[in-house]
Amino acid sequence: MPVIDCDPATARERLESAGVRVEAGNTDHELWRASHGGATAVAYDEKVVVQGNESARLVGLIEGGGGRAHVYFDGASRGNPGPAAAGWVIVTSDGIATEGSERMGKMTNNQAEYGALIRALEVAADFGFDEVVVRGDSQLIVKQVRGEWDTNDPMLREKRVRVRELLERFEEWSIDHVPREINSRADELANEALDG
Numbered sequence: 001m002p003v004i005d006c007d008p009a010t011a012r013e014r015l016e017s018a019g020v021r022v023e024a025g026n027t028d029h030e031l032w033r034a035s036h037g038g039a040t041a042v043a044y045d046e047k048v049v050v051q052g053n054e055s056a057r058l059v060g061l062i063e064g065g066g067g068r069a070h071v072y073f074d075g076a077s078r079g080n081p082g083p084a085a086a087g088w089v090i091v092t093s094d095g096i097a098t099e100g101s102e103r104m105g106k107m108t109n110n111q112a113e114y115g116a117l118i119r120a121l122e123v124a125a126d127f128g129f130d131e132v133v134v135r136g137d138s139q140l141i142v143k144q145v146r147g148e149w150d151t152n153d154p155m156l157r158e159k160r161v162r163v164r165e166l167l168e169r170f171e172e173w174s175i176d177h178v179p180r181e182i183n184s185r186a187d188e189l190a191n192e193a194l195d196g
Contacts, residue, residue, distance in 0.1 A: 002050045002059050008032070008043035011062045015041070018061050018126070036061070037126070056098035060127030068131040069097060072178075073120040074186035075104075075112030075138070076194055082106060086116030087189030090124055098123060101189035103196075113138040114159035116190065117145075121166035132167075134175040137183040145175050 004011070008031050012022050015034050022034045031043040039052030041062060050058045070091045077084040084107040089099040100123065104115045117136065124132050136142060143149040144160050145167075151157040167173045180187065 002055055004048045004050065004059065004062055005046065006048060006062065008046070008048060011041070011043060011048050014061055014064060015058075020058075020061065034058070037123075054100060056100065057123055057126040060098070060123070064128050066128055066130055067092060068133065069124055069127070069129040071120050071124050071132050071134045072183050072186040073113070073116040073134070073136045074183055074190045075109065075114070075116040076187070076190040077107060077109040077112045078194060079106075081108045081111075083194060084109075084112035084115065085190045085193035086112060086119050087186040087191070087193065088116055088120035088123065089185045089189070090120065090127065097127060099185065099189060101193035103193050110138070110140060110153075110156055111159065112190075113141045114156060114163065116186070117141060118159065118162055118166065121163065121169075125166060125169045130170060131172040132170050132174075134173065135178045135183065136175070137178055137180045137187070139177045142175050142177040 015022055020034050020036045022032050025032055033042045037057035038054035039050055039058045041048050041050045041058050048062055072089040074087050084104045087101040090097045144151045145163050151160045
């Protein structure tokens with residue numbers, strides 16, 4: 001459970017500017033509370049406590065982020081189409097900033113890859129990074145996002161548009177194909193979500 005030493009008023013402004021709804025606290029000691037991405041932030045005097053399984057996105061919004069991050073993503077589908085999941089890892093010069101995974105329902109492997117990239121970019125945007133170096137082991141997704149290959153499937157085309165919208169939130173970005181072994185942690189997370 002992250003405890004962030006900060007000015008609760010500044011934290012509230014950051015959350016509200018990101019479109020997160022902030023509500024009154026539940027007790028006399030709580031200044032306010034806000035829920036986002038599966039977690040809840042509760043403000044007290046000079047600190048904010050974040051609770052929930054997916055706390056990284058809220059922490060990123062509150063802390064304000066900045067700098068450069070390496071974003072690894074991987075999607076997995078069993079059955080193609082079948083049960084699908086996403087995994088992502090965000091790394092800075094200080095080490096792993098956050099990692100996560102989630103089940104995504106029934107979809108193809110390519111849809112799952114796009115879903116993983118979208119979730120990873122949403123989290124990186126919440127952290128407020130200025131620059132992202134995106135890496136994945138799906139050559140199809142990388143080349144489609146770069147515009148090197150056409151996106152003929154309407155669903156994949158829609159997901160590609162969403163990825164490009166998210167990438168516009170960063171001052172600089174790049175996306176590269178990497179071998180599966182370099183992307184192994186994101187792959188593990190996606191498979192753990194399927195197994196869980």
